Every structure is written in structure tokens, then in C-alpha cells.
Amino acid sequence: MTRYSACIEWLFADAEPLPPLPGTPEAEVPRRPARSFPERIRAAKAAGLDAVEFWSWSNKDLDAVKAALDETGLPLAGILCEPISRITDPETHPAFLDGVRASLMAALRLGAPVLIAQAGDDRAGVPRESQHAALVKVLKDAAELLKGSGVVLALEPLNDRVDHPGYYLTSTTEGLDIVDEVDRPEVKLLYDIYHSAMMGEHIEHVLDRRLDRVVHVHLADMQGRGEPGSGPLDWRTRVDWLEEHGYQGFVGLEYRPTAGTIESLAFRA
Secondary structure, three states: OOEEEEEOOOOOOOOOEOOOOOOOOHHHOOEOOOOOHHHHHHHHHHOOOOEEEOOOOOOOOHHHHHHHHHHHOOOEEEEEOOOOOOOOOHHHHHHHHHHHHHHHHHHHHHOOOEEEEEOOEOOOOOOHHHHHHHHHHHHHHHHHHHOOOOOEEEEEOOOOOOOOOOEOOOOHHHHHHHHHHHOOOOEEEEEEHHHHHHOOOOHHHHOOOOHHHEEEEEEOOOOOOOOOOOOOOOHHHHHHHHHHOOOOOEEEEOOOOOOOHHHHHHHHO
16 A cells, blocks of 8 residues: 655645634635644644655754654655755765765654755756766765665656756656666665656656665656646556555655645545
């Protein structure tokens, strides 16, 4: 059975309306402030989600987040490796590796087994093979820092057609090739169903016999990146393919609810 992780950057952030006075127009109904991150963790637990995840850890009250995780018993599926930088450029590597060290400390504190890493933008005028080699090199160095920690660095391909113009790593196949060249258990791939579909990829082609390199999955519909079922993506076929082929990790719900979060979760029924 698929286990879903709520990305609480977008899910459960809803500012809920307060009870209106009789006759108050809907547009004038006052709203509560957006939920805090600990409140979002509790809301995810109440909604029956299997885990939570979020992006930046450096701008959050980690003591409060840890307390909410402990209270609910929800696992934290992953966080970003900060800061995000263009690691196709060797000059950024020392700062990136410092970020790996700091992010690892946050991951261990919160019990997150995955740090999500992005490649950054393409370097105009620099051959792709040079940028590819730079990624392999820095990820090997990062693997050394993560050795023995139980934390995995997950490299994430993104689409450059809508959401991330100029991004270097748009191909799942190249991402997997990089993981294979690094050849360390501390470095794997984050497979994002939405981004892959936006790039015209088919899951049964790009992940065939390579699913074991995938440590985490993200899901949203296209276009607009709403909840599954809000667009034309054959998301169910893709999620079923993962399950049928032995994927046992979380599927992170990284979408913008088109209505309220609770309503958007109806696809699980």
C-alpha cells in the first residue's frame, strides 16, 4: 500500500475561516492566521497521513517541530539540503559541502532520513559533460560526509519547461547515471512524477530496472501542480507502477491544493 507524506509547505497551511456572523458575505468572513508548522504536523496526523516533509529547515523552530513530531509519532520523510546552489560549478562546492554538514545535523536532530539536493542552473557556455562531472565529484565528496549517518542525499531532477527555466538536471535518466557514477549508498535519486511528466518522460521507461536508485518520490498533477485528479496526468498508473515494482518509500504530496487540504486528499479514497 502506498504511503503518503504531506509536504507541509503547501498542505495544511490553509487559513481556516472563522464562523461568520449571520448575513456576512463570504468574501468578508475573517480568517485565522495560517497554521504554524507544528500545527500542520498535527493536522497531517489527524488526516491520516503517513509522514510529513518540508523544504528549508533553517527558517523553522526546530525544537517546536521536533516536539510535534514526537507528540504525533509521524516520521519526517525529508528536508532540503541547504543552501541550494549551482553545484554544476566547482567554485560552489566548498559552500555546498558546508551546507551538507549543517543539514545533516538538522536531519539527525529531526530524524529525517533524506536530504534533498538540487543541481542548480545550467552554466551557459560550459559543456554539459563538464557540469555532469562536477556533479559526480561533489556528490562523491558529500557521500563521504554522510557515511555511517543513515542519511541519504537525494538528487532531484526538475522540469525547465514551466517551473524551473534554466535548470541543469531535467532528465531522470541523467540523474540516475550520475547516481550510478557516484556509486555510493549515501547518494540516490528523488523521482518527481510531476516534473518527469512535464518533461514528457514515461515512468516505465526511465525507471525500468533502476528503481532501486530511487529513495523518495514526489507527486502533483499537471498542469498547475494541483492535487492528483485536478489535471490530466495519469498519476494513478504511475503510482501503481511504483508499487508493483517494489518501491517501498514514501510518496510525497508536493502540490498546491486547489481547494482546502482536506478536500484535496479525497484522491486517496
